[in-house]
Amino acid sequence: MKQLLNTVYVSEPDMYLALKGKNINLLKNKESIARIPLHNIESISTFGHQGASPALMGECMEQNISLTFFTSSGRFRGRLTGEVNGNVTLRKKQYRISDNEEESAHIASHMVAGKIFNSEQLMKRTTRDHALRVDVSQMNQIIDRLHSSRIEAMTCNDLDELRGIEGNAANAYYSVFESCILQQKDIFFFNERNRRPPLDPVNALLSFAYSLLASESAAALEGVGLDSYVGFLHRDRPGRTSLALDIMEELRPIIADRFVLKMINRKQLTSKDFITKENKAVILTNEARRNFLQLWQKEKQEEVTHPYLKEKVSWGLIPHVQALLLARYLRGDLEAYPPILIR
Structure with missing residues (x-):
């Protein structure tokens, strides 16, 4: 179980969610593992097939807390929401x-820059950890090209140009x-x-x-x-x-x-x-x-x-x-x- 940004993630597949007062009661083999107050929660995501009690689902709908069900492998199964919900907005x-x-393009530029940054770091890690087994000079040249592409991406406000930057960076990355x-x-x-x-x-x-x-x-x-x-x-x-x-x-x-x-x-x-x-x-x-x-x-x-x-x-x-x-x-x-x- 993990709580991030007012969202509770229940990743253990054999955990059952029940209601205890105004709290989520996490049950494993019918034994209470933890209780979490509902008043400061926006949503709950649970992974597995154990499910949640009707009482908890009803309370979530009353308090407009979304309850989302995924399979253990992460496939989306369904989402329970209350009468008033911000999904439409x-x-x-x-x-x-x-x-x-x-x-x-403004949003996509951050995503592309993130991809290029993470590509740089994978190359840097390989160069650092296996310097005797790779062509360090060639790798550093590609890392520099990726760095330049990332700077271009961050200031790009045209989608076609951004796709070109991403494509060139991907070609450089795959070349090594x-x-x-x-x-x-x-x-x-x-x-x-x-x-x-x-x-x-x-x-x-x-x-x-x-x-x-x-x-x-x-x-x-x-x-x-x-x-x-x-x-x-x-x-x-x-x-x-x-x-x-x-x-x-x-x-x-x-x-x-x-x-x-x-x-x-x-x-x-x-x-x-x-x-x-x-x-x-x-x-x-x-x-x-x-x-x-x-x-x-x-x-x-x-x-x-x-x-x-x-x-x-x-x-x-x-x-x-x-x-x-x-x-x-x-x-x-x-x-x-x-x-x-x-x-």
């Missing part, structure tokens, strides 16, 4: 900003991504980012990790009342969760890329975990996919200090915290959207 603000390219692969380089080689379909094991892993991250980001956005299909950097397209793609930009290097590199460098995968199909697409075997998901879920439990909140947060809650910060910015509670910047 919040979403109308989101739609207005999405229709205004200059305002959209293989340097971060330290083990089994005969199997896990990386020449360029390719998808639809991925043509090598590294791209297959990145695509799978990005798909998971996009799904979890969409669930997080729906959990705070935002429309995951209406974005700022990524424009509307039927069936595409554009805002989830926006908010996950800054999360790609620190969650997805970092996780894939860790799996490869720890030798948790081998050539036997991949299948090459007739169209040259490379996919994970069913067993490898299960292994990937188990390790992904385990990784989500590890904690990191959120640089904006100055509190420890599990990796799995990072998309939820960023969605909440974005909602607060749209409501006018924050002067700017703060992307997560991990050193």
